Amino acid sequence: xxxxxxxxxxxxxxxxxxxxxxxxxxxxxxxxxxxxxxxxxxxxxxxxxxxxxxxxxxxxxxxxxxxxxxxxxxxxxxxxxxxxxxxxxxxxxxxxxxxxxxxxxxxxxxxxxxxxxxxxxxxxx
Numbered sequence: 639x640x641x642x643x644x645x646x647x648x649x650x651x652x653x654x655x656x657x658x659x660x661x662x663x664x665x666x667x668x669x670x671x672x673x674x675x676x677x678x679x680x681x682x683x684x685x686x687x688x689x690x691x692x693x694x695x696x697x698x699x700x701x702x703x704x705x706x707x708x709x710x711x712x713x714x715x716x717x718x719x720x721x722x723x724x725x726x727x728x729x730x731x732x733x734x735x736x737x738x739x740x741x742x743x744x745x746x747x748x749x750x751x752x753x754x755x756x757x758x759x760x761x762x763x
Contacts (some may be wrong), residue, residue: 640664640676640736640752651726654761658719660754668692668712670752671737671744674719676730678758679731685745689717694696697743703726704738724761731756 646658649737673688687698699732704722710717716723717734737750743748 640667642734642736642754643675644732644734644754644757646758648718648761649760652725653762654723654724655720655722656660656759658732658757658759659718659720659755660717662715662717664715665739666738667715667736669738671749672708672710672717672751673735673737673742674708674732675735675747676728676732677756678727678730681730681743683733683747685743685747687719688744690741695742697745721756721759724759726761726763729759729761731758733757751762 643661662756674686675683677683689696689708693710705723707720733752735750735754736752740749
C-alpha cells in the first residue's frame with residue numbers, strides 16, 4: 639500500500655515557477671512508477687509527466703516538455719515536479735500517482751494504483 643500527499647500548489651503569474659512535491663508512505667514506493675496528471679475545470683484528466691522506478695527515465699507531455707522537470711528521491715520517498723515558465727493553460731489540479739503495472743511513459747491513468755488528493759495550481763495572465 640502506498641499513500642501519496644501532494645503539496646506546493648498555489649497561485650502564480652504567467653512566466654512564474656512552482657515546485658510541487660509528492661510525499662509517499664509505504665515500503666514499496668521505489669518499486670512504483672510515479673506520474674503527475676492534471677485536470678483543468680471542464681476538461682479530462684491529462685498526463686503531464688512520469689518517472690521510472692530508479693529515476694533514470696522521464697517522460698513529458700508535449701505541452702510541458704522543456705518547462706517542467708520531474709525528479710524523485712527514493713531514499714526520502716518523494717517525487718518533485720519543478721514547473722517553470724507557467725502559463726494560464728497550466729491552471730489545473732495536479733495529482734501524483736504511483737503504480738507498478740507498467741514500464742515506459744505510463745501515460746494511461748489506469749496504470750496507476752495509488753493517487754494523491756491533488757493540489758491546485760492557478761496561473762494568471
